[in-house]
Amino acid sequence: xxxxxxxxxxxxxxxxxxxxxxxxxxxxxxxxxxxxxxxxxxxxxxxxxxxxxxxxxxxxxxxxxxxxxxxxxxxxxxxxxxxxxxxxxxxxxxxxxxxxxxxxxxxxxxxxxxxxxxxxxxxxxxxxxxxxxxxxxxxxxxxxxxxxxxxxxxxxxxxxxxxxxxxxxxxxxxxxxxxxxxxxxxxxxxxxxxxxxxxxxxxxxxxxxxxxxxxxxxxxxxxxxxxxxxxxxxxxxxxxxxxxxxxxxxxxxxxxxxxxxxxxxxxxxxxxxxxxxxxxxxxxxxxxxxxxxxxxxxxxxxxxxxxxxxxxxxxxxxxxxxxxxxxxxxxxxxxxxxxxxxxxxxxxxxxxxxxxxxxxxxxxxxxxxxxxxxxxxxxxxxxxx
Numbered sequence: 160x161x162x163x164x165x166x167x168x169x170x171x172x173x174x175x176x177x178x179x180x181x182x183x184x185x186x187x188x189x190x191x192x193x194x195x196x197x198x199x200x201x202x203x204x205x206x207x208x209x210x211x212x213x214x215x216x217x218x219x220x221x222x223x224x225x226x227x228x229x230x231x232x233x234x235x236x237x238x239x240x241x242x243x244x245x246x247x248x249x250x251x252x253x254x255x256x257x258x259x260x261x262x263x264x265x266x267x268x269x270x271x272x273x274x275x276x277x278x279x280x281x282x283x284x285x286x287x288x289x290x291x292x293x294x295x296x297x298x299x300x301x302x303x304x305x306x307x308x309x310x311x312x313x314x315x316x317x318x319x320x321x322x323x324x325x326x327x328x329x330x331x332x333x334x335x336x337x338x339x340x341x342x343x344x345x346x347x348x349x350x351x352x353x354x355x356x357x358x359x360x361x362x363x364x365x366x367x368x369x370x371x372x373x374x375x376x377x378x379x380x381x382x383x384x385x386x387x388x389x390x391x392x393x394x395x396x397x398x399x400x401x402x403x404x405x406x407x408x409x410x411x412x413x414x415x416x417x418x419x420x421x422x423x424x425x426x427x428x429x430x431x432x433x434x435x436x437x438x439x440x441x442x443x444x445x446x447x448x449x450x451x452x453x454x455x456x457x458x459x460x461x462x463x464x465x466x467x468x469x470x471x472x473x474x475x476x477x478x479x480x481x482x483x484x485x486x487x488x489x490x491x492x493x494x495x496x497x498x499x500x501x502x503x504x505x506x507x508x509x510x511x512x513x514x515x516x517x518x519x520x521x522x523x524x525x526x527x528x529x530x531x532x533x534x535x536x537x538x539x540x541x542x543x544x
Contacts, residue, residue, distance in 0.1 A: 264313075265313060282321065429480075489516070
């Protein structure tokens with residue numbers, strides 16, 4: 160009888176895991192990949208659509224196109240998880256697994272910040288980012304605030320990238336002189352693990368007149384007065400608010416007992432990513448392993464879990480421990496991209512190595528995306544005339 164691996168979540172972690180197992184076992188293993196969405200979208204593609212650099216149809220990769228042996232995709236919402244029994248209930252049925260991998264990511268909760276839904280915009284969901292394409296086209300003048308509302312959020316460079324790309328966008332439309340751009344976040348620097356990256360971003364901010372407000376969160380918006388309220392009580396007037404919403408553990412994961420609360424990420428063995436339940440792993444943003452919440456770290460975690468499953472089935476040695484290392488590309492605007500290699504778990508504290516922004520890294524980032532679509536979906540991405 161074939162082993163059944165059930166993977167909840169088809170983002171970086173889930174796609175990487177299923178690809179490795181499919182390549183290793185083909186039809187000899189039964190892999191069910193479950194996600195409520197019908198398509199995958201890279202996080203960086205949200206900004207591309209938001210700022211008019213691509214159209215939505217070009218950045219959506221339909222899960223129906225997955226042609227990996229042994230992999231079945233199920234579009235469905237997960238209703239309950241029983242980690243002790245490794246049993247999952249979805250809208251379309253109940254499934255049991257020999258190995259269960261929870262890769263459901265972090266849920267976005269705009270309503271947790273008073274006034275954000277009524278008086279602002281968020282760019283962390285696909286729908287929110289895509290809707291901003293039209294909102295930005297109507298922005299003519301005044302203060303534009305990119306604001307972080309919670310202490311834990313995906314892709315730490317994204318708020319800085321948003322500020323820099325907004326500068327590009329307004330310059331191209333001849334509206335920059337009429338607008339002020341502010342970035343509010345609780346970090347003391349844009350990218351804490353990498354002083355070099357932070358210095359480069361701050362230099363770009365200074366050159367382009369972008370105001371960086373550190374050590375603060377946006378705790379509320381007043382839609383009537385159009386002001387953002389910060390954690391220290393400061394009020395900032397705004398014409399356009401681009402919010403990084405509060406992130407939380409998916410409620411179905413909290414109800415399963417894998418996480419203790421909405422803001423207590425799933426505890427795992429830092430070396431193996433296994434939870435307190437045997438045969439149940441938590442990969443990516445949903446866990447509390449100690450890395451940043453970003454696709455590359457989910458991808459690295461998925462490789463460790465896949466290696467453990469392969470070793471278990473083939474009787475080989477245990478895989479190397481998860482290292483918590485990954486590379487993040489950083490949009491600097493003006494046709495240039497930088498990158499930072501970050502190691503979260505090897506030493507006493509996270510460290511990052513910066514590679515300066517250049518046009519060459521634009522092509523490298525594009526290859527990063529296209530190569531993954533080819534591997535994960537089993538064929539080259541579709542091209543459009």
